Structure formats: structure tokens, C-alpha cells
Amino acid sequence: MTQSTENFSSQPDSTPIPPGSVGIVSPEYIHFTEPLALASGQVLPQYSLAVETYGTLNHDRSNAVLVCHALNASHHVAGISAENPKDVGWWDNMVGPGKALDTNRFFVIGVNNIGSCFGSTGPASINPDTGKPWGAAFPMLTVKDWVHAQARLADYFGIRKFAAVMGGSLGGMQALGWAITCPDRVENCIVIASTPRLSAQNIGFNEVARRAIITDPDFHGGDYYAHNTVPRRGLALARMVGHITYLSDDDMAAKFGRTQRAPAENGEFHYGYDVEFEVESYLRYQGEKFSNYFDANTYLLITRALDYFDPARHYHGDLAKALSTATANFLLVSFTTDWRFPPSRSREIVQALLKNHLPVTYAEIDAPHGHDAFLLDDRRYHAVMQGYYDQIARELNLGERAETLGVLA
Amino acid sequence: MTQSTENFSSQPDSTPIPPGSVGIVSPEYIHFTEPLALASGQVLPQYSLAVETYGTLNHDRSNAVLVCHALNASHHVAGISAENPKDVGWWDNMVGPGKALDTNRFFVIGVNNIGSCFGSTGPASINPDTGKPWGAAFPMLTVKDWVHAQARLADYFGIRKFAAVMGGSLGGMQALGWAITCPDRVENCIVIASTPRLSAQNIGFNEVARRAIITDPDFHGGDYYAHNTVPRRGLALARMVGHITYLSDDDMAAKFGRTQRAPAENGEFHYGYDVEFEVESYLRYQGEKFSNYFDANTYLLITRALDYFDPARHYHGDLAKALSTATANFLLVSFTTDWRFPPSRSREIVQALLKNHLPVTYAEIDAPHGHDAFLLDDRRYHAVMQGYYDQIARELNLGERAETLGVLA
Numbered sequence: 001m002t003q004s005t006e007n008f009s010s011q012p013d014s015t016p017i018p019p020g021s022v023g024i025v026s027p028e029y030i031h032f033t034e035p036l037a038l039a040s041g042q043v044l045p046q047y048s049l050a051v052e053t054y055g056t057l058n059h060d061r062s063n064a065v066l067v068c069h070a071l072n073a074s075h076h077v078a079g080i081s082a083e084n085p086k087d088v089g090w091w092d093n094m095v096g097p098g099k100a101l102d103t104n105r106f107f108v109i110g111v112n113n114i115g116s117c118f119g120s121t122g123p124a125s126i127n128p129d130t131g132k133p134w135g136a137a138f139p140m141l142t143v144k145d146w147v148h149a150q151a152r153l154a155d156y157f158g159i160r161k162f163a164a165v166m167g168g169s170l171g172g173m174q175a176l177g178w179a180i181t182c183p184d185r186v187e188n189c190i191v192i193a194s195t196p197r198l199s200a201q202n203i204g205f206n207e208v209a210r211r212a213i214i215t216d217p218d219f220h221g222g223d224y225y226a227h228n229t230v231p232r233r234g235l236a237l238a239r240m241v242g243h244i245t246y247l248s249d250d251d252m253a254a255k256f257g258r259t260q261r262a263p264a265e266n267g268e269f270h271y272g273y274d275v276e277f278e279v280e281s282y283l284r285y286q287g288e289k290f291s292n293y294f295d296a297n298t299y300l301l302i303t304r305a306l307d308y309f310d311p312a313r314h315y316h317g318d319l320a321k322a323l324s325t326a327t328a329n330f331l332l333v334s335f336t337t338d339w340r341f342p343p344s345r346s347r348e349i350v351q352a353l354l355k356n357h358l359p360v361t362y363a364e365i366d367a368p369h370g371h372d373a374f375l376l377d378d379r380r381y382h383a384v385m386q387g388y389y390d391q392i393a394r395e396l397n398l399g400e401r402a403e404t405l406g407v408l409a
Numbered sequence: 410m411t412q413s414t415e416n417f418s419s420q421p422d423s424t425p426i427p428p429g430s431v432g433i434v435s436p437e438y439i440h441f442t443e444p445l446a447l448a449s450g451q452v453l454p455q456y457s458l459a460v461e462t463y464g465t466l467n468h469d470r471s472n473a474v475l476v477c478h479a480l481n482a483s484h485h486v487a488g489i490s491a492e493n494p495k496d497v498g499w500w501d502n503m504v505g506p507g508k509a510l511d512t513n514r515f516f517v518i519g520v521n522n523i524g525s526c527f528g529s530t531g532p533a534s535i536n537p538d539t540g541k542p543w544g545a546a547f548p549m550l551t552v553k554d555w556v557h558a559q560a561r562l563a564d565y566f567g568i569r570k571f572a573a574v575m576g577g578s579l580g581g582m583q584a585l586g587w588a589i590t591c592p593d594r595v596e597n598c599i600v601i602a603s604t605p606r607l608s609a610q611n612i613g614f615n616e617v618a619r620r621a622i623i624t625d626p627d628f629h630g631g632d633y634y635a636h637n638t639v640p641r642r643g644l645a646l647a648r649m650v651g652h653i654t655y656l657s658d659d660d661m662a663a664k665f666g667r668t669q670r671a672p673a674e675n676g677e678f679h680y681g682y683d684v685e686f687e688v689e690s691y692l693r694y695q696g697e698k699f700s701n702y703f704d705a706n707t708y709l710l711i712t713r714a715l716d717y718f719d720p721a722r723h724y725h726g727d728l729a730k731a732l733s734t735a736t737a738n739f740l741l742v743s744f745t746t747d748w749r750f751p752p753s754r755s756r757e758i759v760q761a762l763l764k765n766h767l768p769v770t771y772a773e774i775d776a777p778h779g780h781d782a783f784l785l786d787d788r789r790y791h792a793v794m795q796g797y798y799d800q801i802a803r804e805l806n807l808g809e810r811a812e813t814l815g816v817l818a
């Protein structure tokens with residue numbers, strides 16, 4: 001077993017490290033004191049970013065990959081959290097020694113976005129000016145703001161150009177934002193299960209989620225921290241409706257169908273509003289779990305950033321023009337049953353890139369799992385990712401893949 | 410202008426009656442004192458049904474059509490409400506003199522289901538045993554229960570057999586329920602934009618709506634009437650999420666796209682959680698409007714009845730067996746962009762009927778408006794309906810169509 005775990009301090013014997021894992025990981029918190037001017041016109045005076053890194057930055061700092069997260073994820077991309085051995089990174093199946101994004105060759109950075117609630121400065125953080133949580137006063141953010149904050153993180157690491165910037169869903173928007181805003185700092189842009197802009201339906205679902213949170217009496221105009229409470233009902237509803245849009249109809253049919261949770265005698269219904277069907281139990285559980293760890297203001301802020309994302313907006317809707325500054329190589333991946341950001345939206349990006357004569361690889365993966373597919377361990381999907389990263393490694397002379405996870409496992 | 414308005418008492422000059430309208434209409438309230446045994450095992454001791462009728466019942470009572478309503482509709486199917494001249498029946502484009510369901514030849518009955526909130530006995534009605542609103546104590550209902558209540562209504566009118574029982578969405582389930590439960594009382598069964606059972610995704614959206622209502626602090630366990638309040642927030646959320654599922658993605662794109670509601674200077678965003686996009690404004694408006702007239706307990710009850718509907722359930726999932734008692738002629742209609750109850754579900758019913766060697770006409774209408782299409786005035790859709798009703802009229806010797814709305818208008 002050859003694992004690149006040398007950059008992790010503690011690895012107690014009690015936690016077994018599976019093959020292909022980056023091992024036990026801890027975040028670092030990097031503070032930035034230079035004010036960040038935001039798209040909204042507001043300024044974030046200072047901020048911290050929670051960051052995890054895997055693998056080793058090479059001598060000429062050419063092997064760095066930035067992984068951008070989606071709505072509810074974080075900097076904890078891979079490995080096992082030192083604080084909680086059950087907390088495995090959200091893209092652990094993608095990132096690790098011998099995996100598609102091979103940490104034996106690449107230096108991978110996971111960063112929690114500002115505005116989020118997993119260690120980077122966000123609405124729940126203390127506003128140094130008031131000594132109280134920012135709450136409703138935390139400025140609104142956009143994808144571009146996140147790119148700017150991440151660019152400073154690249155500076156911090158002395159990385160002039162990323163071998164790749166990569167993300168799924170909202171993470172893919174950030175990768176696209178990088179390619180547009182900082183073209184000379186992105187060798188490869190990898191956009192998975194994403195879209196050039198939210199549709200009216202997408203915005204509609206986001207708005208339902210936001211109204212659920214904002215109309216929850218425990219929201220207190222966003223300053224619920226001062227009331228020692230959390231808009232738990234609204235947050236749970238937001239998660240439930242979101243969750244349905246992440247899964248495909250077929251996937252839900254396969255997972256739950258109309259299976260009853262705990263039928264009455266003779267398989268009968270209970271005739272009431274308690275859980276009758278497995279799918280209700282699952283959604284309630286997901287909603288409740290989420291409301292225990294996610295910050296409501298972060299949910300509002302990130303769904304709004306999703307709504308706002310629309311690089312073609314200042315080009316009369318011409319996405320090709322919006323992408324005309326880009327110089328990266330592109331990989332676009334979509335999933336057939338993703339009805340949140342369906343393949344047609346990825347194809348739109350592909351077309352706009354081709355109009356700019358940019359090198360684009362596009363893979364449309366036939367997968368049953370809807371939008372969530374980008375997080376799952378699909379063989380064909382990961383084969384595409386591995387092939388693409390192998391090509392990057394060859395082009396950047398990062399060495400050959402020593403062995404694949406398949407050999408390791 | 411030849412209008413069949415002779416059975417309506419008042420028609421003030423102030424309200425212009427458009428061609429093809431049944432005119433100004435008023436409901437009647439029919440009280441049933443015989444207890445109704447329900448699928449849940451409970452018994453509804455007595456109940457009233459709010460009813461509207463259009464056209465004239467012929468001598469041998471063979472020209473009656475029962476129109477069943479969906480979640481939020483009522484007995485007010487066609488014409489102009491005597492109480493409110495702006496209140497036009499929900500299927501007015503379908504029902505009237507010279508329209509597809511021609512009231513010059515057919516006697517049409519619109520009935521508000523028990524459990525609803527438009528005049529028939531429901532959770533907001535006074536429970537005679539307590540002198541207070543039923544509230545949470547109102548019994549749960551199923552599609553079969555509605556069919557039983559409607560059968561008594563048929564008895565009241567002396568109608569042995571309907572020329573047709575017809576409905577869209579949940580109304581289609583009732584039509585199907587009639588064909589299964591009372592096969593000798595249905596000459597034609599017309600099932601539009603419906604399904605033989607809700608999918609996990611369908612149930613999931615219903616569950617989100619119910620949780621929004623039930624977790625609203627103003628719900629008071631369903632007895633909000635006693636608290637002089639209404640779970641308005643929850644009801645508005647329920648309607649918003651429901652509404653998104655009634656429209657197609659394309660239709661929302663065409664109607665709203667990413668159009669901003671009242672942009673800031675230079676077309677900029679406001680960067681906040683107030684309305685930015687037209688689609689948000691629309692959904693909020695729909696939600697608020699709905700919460701002002703619809704009863705929350707009714708919403709819970711009817712979504713649950715939707716969840717429960719599954720005639721194949723007691724036949725090991727074999728829909729053909731569930732339909733083996735049916736003897737009616739069938740018309741099934743679905744709409745290509747209906748992702749709530751997509752064409753595949755209607756086709757499943759068609760297949761099950763064909764297995765039983767029943768005469769089935771099936772039309773899959775290429776329409777952009779999603780599930781809502783069944784309520785809209787689509788030329789091809791209405792041509793199918795008119796053709797089918799003309800055929801019924803011929804078979805039952807109800808006379809020829811005098812003129813079509815196209816001639817009248």
C-alpha cells in the first residue's frame with residue numbers, strides 16, 4: 001500500500017485507513033486581512049478560509065488542483081477528519097492516491113467558501129466591528145467573489161497557475177468563473193453537472209427554500225443567533241425540497257418506490273400524516289439532520305449566489321462572448337438523469353467554448369442518479385475523470401500513475 | 410347567440426355573458442344523512458355536497474356527465490358565479506354550449522368533494538357532534554370514498570349510468586375509480602393528465618407541502634380555527650412548491666426566464682432576499698393568494714388521498730387485474746411536458762386496459778404547459794375532447810352538435 005500520508009500529523013492506529021484514502025486530515029485556517037471588494041458593492045473587511053490540502057506541491061508549483069464545493073459541502077474534500085473518524089471527505093471517491101484525481105501526482109486544495117459555515121468566515125462568524133455574529137448584515141456573495149477569494153488563496157500557496165480548477169454543480173460555476181476571470185491562472189477547467197445559468201424552475205425551487213427559512217418565526221430576520229435559536233423548520237423544508245431536485249425520478253422510484261415504512265395490520269395505511277412511505281421518512285430525516293448542522297443564512301446566501309450566476313448577462317445573453325477571455329482546456333461532464341442541471345445546459349457551455357475555438361472534452365454519462373451522480377462512484381464517470389487527469393499529468397510532466405485504486409483495493 | 414341558460418335564475422344585464430358560456434351559475438347544496446363508511450374504517454355520519462349543473466338532464470337520464478375536480482378546484486366547473494362575476498368556472502373552456510363538452514346535449518354535474526373547502530362538508534365545517542369545526546378530527550379520505558359519495562349524488566339525480574365520468578389529475582383518478590368500483594354506472598371514462606399511482610417523487614413533493622403546513626406554528630395541530638388563525642406561511646409554501654410541479658421547465662422559461670422584476674440602476678441586482686426575478690414574484694403571489702382562500706386541512710387531506718391512490722395495490726401491483734372489473738369505453742389524454750404525471754403513466758393505464766380488451770382511445774398531446782395543460786385551451790387537446798364527446802352523443806342518440814364555439818365566437 002503506497003499512500004501519500006506524509007503530510008498528515010496524526011494517524012492513530014484506531015482508525016483504519018482504507019486503500020486510496022489520503023488518510024487522516026485536519027483543516028488549516030488562513031486569515032486574509034486585505035479587504036475583499038464584492039460584486040454587490042459591499043466590502044468584506046477581512047476573512048478566514050478553512051482549507052485542506054492533499055498530496056505535495058511540486059517544486060515548480062505546477063501540480064495544484066483547486067476543488068470548488070457546491071451548496072452544502074466544504075473544504076473537507078477527501079480523507080478522514082481527525083476530529084471525527086466517521087467524517088469522510090465529500091469527494092473521497094475522486095481524490096486520493098491512485099484515484100482519478102491522484103494525490104500521488106497532484107497537490108489538491110479543498111477550500112470552504114466565504115459565506116459558508118464550516119470554518120470560513122460567514123454569517124455565523126463574529127463580526128469584528130460589533131463583536132456579534134454577522135447574521136443578516138453579512139454581505140451577499142457571488143461566484144465571482146468566491147473566485148477572487150480563492151485567487152488570494154492561490155497567492156498564499158505561491159501557485160501562479162492551477163493545473164486544474166474543478167467543481168460540480170455550484171463548484172462547476174466557480175471553475176467556469178476562474179476560466180473567465182483569471183484565464184492565465186487555469187490550465188484546465190473541469191465543470192461537472194453544472195449550468196451557465198439557473199432556469200426559472202431552478203430559481204423557483206431556491207425561492208421556495210428561502211421563503212421556508214425566512215418565514216420561519218425562528219429566523220428573526222437573520223439574527224436568530226442572538227435569540228439562541230435556529231430556523232430549524234424552514235431549514236429542514238429547504239433541504240427536503242432541495243433533496244428531491246438532486247435525485248432523479250427513476251432513482252427515487254428505485255430507492256423508495258411506494259414502499260411503506262411501518263404498515264399497519266395487513267399492510268394497510270395508518271390514515272394520517274405521520275410517515276406512511278419510506279420516501280417521507282428519508283426526506284424528513286435528511287431535513288432534520290441538515291437543520292442540525294447547516295447555517296440558515298448560509299443556505300440563503302449560497303442559493304442566491306446560484307440565482308445570480310449568469311456570465312452571459314452582461315453580453316446580451318451571448319455565452320460565447322462571456323467566455324471569450326478563457327484560454328483553458330475544458331472538460332465538461334453531465335449526467336443523463338440530472339433534471340436540475342440537465343445535459344442540455346452543459347452542451348450549451350460546450351457550444352460556447354467551441355465558438356471560441358477552445359479545446360473541449362465533453363462526456364455525457366448515462367447514470368440513473370440525477371444531479372447527485374457527480375458525487376457518486378460511477379465507473380464510466382470516474383474513467384473519464386481519470387483519463388483526463390492522466391492527460392494533464394502527461395502534459396505537465398507530473399509523472400506516470402504508479403498504480404490505480406483498482407490495483408490497490 | 411343560442412345559449413342554454415334557461416336553468417339559471419338570475420342574469421343581470423351588468424354581467425356580459427361571453428359566447429359559449431353556460432351563463433351565470435349558482436351552486437346547490439345537497440345534504441346526505443346516511444352515514445358514509447370510509448376506506449380508513451371511520452364513518453362520516455352525514456355530509457353536504459356543493460353541486461353545480463349545466464344543461465338539461467334528458468328524459469331517459471342518459472346524457473349526464475360527472476366532472477371530478479383536482480386538488481384545489483371545486484363544483485364551479487363552468488360559467489360565471491352569481492356571487493362574483495369574476496369567478497369563472499375552472500374548466501369553462503371545456504364545458505358550455507357548443508364547447509367540447511357541449512351543454513346543449515349533455516347534462517353536466519360539477520361536485521365539490523367532501524373534505525374540500527368550497528361548500529361541501531370538510532375539516533372547516535362544523536362537526537354536529539361538537540358544534541365546532543371538525544379540524545384535525547375530520548376523517549381521512551380516499552378516491553374511493555369520493556366515488557361512493559358521488560354515487561349517492563347520482564342516485565339523488567336519478568342517474569343510473571353516466572354518459573361519462575371525466576377528470577384531470579386527481580379528477581382522472583376519480584374517473585378511474587368510478588370505472589373500477591361502479592362499472593355498470595359509467596358508459597365512458599375520461600382520464601386526463603393522470604396516473605395509476607403517485608411516484609416516490611410525487612409523494613416527496615406532497616410531503617414537503619404537508620410538512621410546511623404542519624410545522625407552521627399557526628397550524629395548532631389542525632385546530633387553528635379555534636385559535637382564529639390560519640397556517641398561512643405553510644400553505645403559501647405548499648402552493649409554491651406545488652405550482653412549480655404543475656408547470657414545465659420550458660413553460661417557466663418562456664413565461665419568466667430570468668427576467669428581473671424591478672432591477673436596480675443599470676439593470677443590476679439588489680443583492681438581497683426581496684424579489685429579484687419575475688418567477689419569485691409570481692410564486693409568492695400565487696402562494697399568498699392561495700393561503701387566503703384554501704383550507705390547510707383540506708390541502709393535507711387531498712394530498713394524502715393522492716398518495717394513497719393505487720388501485721393495483723391489492724393486486725400485487727398488477728394494474729390490469731385492478732382494472733378487470735371495468736367495462737367502460739376509455740379516453741386517456743396526456744401531455745408531453747407534464748413531468749408530474751408524464752405520458753408514460755397514462756400509457757401504463759392504456760396497456761392495462763388493453764390487456765382487459767377494453768376499448769381505449771389514447772391521445773398524447775404535444776403541449777408546452779406541463780401538468781397545467783389539462784386546464785388550458787389547447788386546440789389539439791380540445792379537438793380530441795370534442796371528437797370523443799361527439800362520438801358519445803352519436804352512440805347515445807343525444808342529437809347532433811348544433812354549432813361549435815368557433816361558429817358562435
